[in-house]
Amino acid sequence: MESNIQQDYETNMKEETIKYIFNSFNHGSNYLSHSELNTGHINDTFFVNTDSGNKYILQRINHHVFKDVAGLVNNKVLISNHIRSKFSNVSEEEFTKTNLTFVKAKNTGLYYHKQNVDFWNVMVFIEESITYEIVKNEELAYEGGKLFGAFLNLTSDFDAGKLIEVIPKFHDMSFRYYQFQSVLQSASKERLFKAIDSINIVTDLKEEMHILQNLKESGKIKLRVTHNDTKISNALFSKDNKGICVIDTDTVMPGIVHYDFGDAIRTICNSAAEDEANLDLIEFNVEYYKAYKKGFLEKMELSLSSVELKYLPLGAKTMIFIMGLRFLTDYLNNDIYYKIKYPEHNLVRAKNQFKLMQSFTNKYK
The missing domain is CATH 3.90.1200.10 (Aminoglycoside phosphotransferase (APH), C-terminal lobe)
Incomplete structure (x- = not known):
């Protein structure tokens, strides 16, 4: 019984943390729910639903593996923005449907949010997309x-x-x-x-x-x-x-x-x-x-x-x-x-x- 209470407490705490961090980004939506994606060996990745119907990917970057997280995120955003500049005739909404797009944090000039010692970034989820682990044809x-x-x-x-x-x-x-x-x-x-x-x-x-x-x-x-x-x-x-x-x-x-x-x-x-x-x-x-x-x-x-x-x-x-x-x-x-x-x-x-x-x-x- 006590272990179940402790487990529920830790789950709720984790959800509140995810909610707080996600809502610290300038995406114009509010957190509804999330699920963890076990797709990577280094970073922690979460799929987030919002009240606007838009979906996002919230990622915690492993700063033990990547020593310069600010530089890493800056690299990603520079490249994303450069690719965006090649599609000047495409609306922002259309661009985010087929390209990796990052969301800026609300209270900093950086493209990551720091919570204690963790580093995070948010990307727009690309709908109706799939990935493959191996090539079959x-x-x-x-x-x-x-x-x-x-x-x-x-x-x-x-x-x-x-x-x-x-x-x-x-x-x-x-x-x-x-x-x-x-x-x-x-x-x-x-x-x-x-x-x-x-x-x-x-x-x-x-x-x-x-x-x-x-x-x-x-x-x-x-x-x-x-x-x-x-x-x-x-x-x-x-x-x-x-x-x-x-x-x-x-x-x-x-x-x-x-x-x-x-x-x-x-x-x-x-x-x-x-x-x-x-x-x-x-x-x-x-x-x-x-x-x-x-x-x-x-x-x-x-x-x-x-x-x-x-x-x-x-x-x-x-x-x-x-x-x-x-x-x-x-x-x-x-x-x-x-x-x-x-x-x-x-x-x-x-x-x-x-x-x-x-x-x-x-x-x-």
């Missing part, structure tokens, strides 16, 4: 390519120098190799022995895996706005599987086009789950690759230089590799970053990515 891959290509095209004239680096050195290959080489010195003999094949792959590919970074640092590849989390679940689709818009722009920051293209390919074209242990089940889906690339280039090709176009396939290989490298590094470092379900989970993930990379290389030839 070429049509969806094609539409996903168009969406992420359109996002990069719309932001291609935005000065990426105005954005903060939300996660410093996120795709920096030299930094990732430095982390890897450091843990090689401290890893247990047992883990080194079990991971020897993967370690050899990383060592053998060091020169090739630095090509894109070297081109970026030399200025031969343009620094531009990149999304940096281009899995298919970060795209909204209509019920007839047509792309609506890209969402979850927390990781928008300066980068190169190959990051976004490559990471999308990595997540879309794996025939198995990211932690599938049976390597025989892992195969690169070249048809999904062709479909995604077709949609991507329809929206993006005119914005790309000949050098960027030439190295798009290497972007796919590099992003698969860097994910495998990060899993392997964490395994050798006793699993301090990624959550694991069993002792060799991260090693399985690393082998999975390296097998996918091998399949991609073989099929691309």
Whole structure:
């Protein structure tokens, strides 16, 4: 009985908190109810109904993961406003139906609200939209390519120098190799022995895996706005599987086009789950690759230089590799970053990515 009373009390307190925070934003509506959306691994997200009939997404940003939340929110709003400027002939109401739109807080000049130590932002909910966790056909891959290509095209004239680096050195290959080489010195003999094949792959590919970074640092590849989390679940689709818009722009920051293209390919074209242990089940889906690339280039090709176009396939290989490298590094470092379900989970993930990379290389030839 007492536990039920305590549970009801905590639920009511949480609802009052959500209501108070939501009504601190300048949306012109009043809170009616909310439900929690368990769609992300980092932030807390709530779906909010209001007395006006409008619906919103209220998000609490994890400031333990993202150290500069004000900069992160500013990044998102700058990009949203820039995209809005490309649709000057479209009303605000129509724009919010098909584009990510943020609501400003009432009592500050910032686009987030601070309650104790928590940071929040509010977005307009896009009606009749759906998301997918995995790609099940070429049509969806094609539409996903168009969406992420359109996002990069719309932001291609935005000065990426105005954005903060939300996660410093996120795709920096030299930094990732430095982390890897450091843990090689401290890893247990047992883990080194079990991971020897993967370690050899990383060592053998060091020169090739630095090509894109070297081109970026030399200025031969343009620094531009990149999304940096281009899995298919970060795209909204209509019920007839047509792309609506890209969402979850927390990781928008300066980068190169190959990051976004490559990471999308990595997540879309794996025939198995990211932690599938049976390597025989892992195969690169070249048809999904062709479909995604077709949609991507329809929206993006005119914005790309000949050098960027030439190295798009290497972007796919590099992003698969860097994910495998990060899993392997964490395994050798006793699993301090990624959550694991069993002792060799991260090693399985690393082998999975390296097998996918091998399949991609073989099929691309």
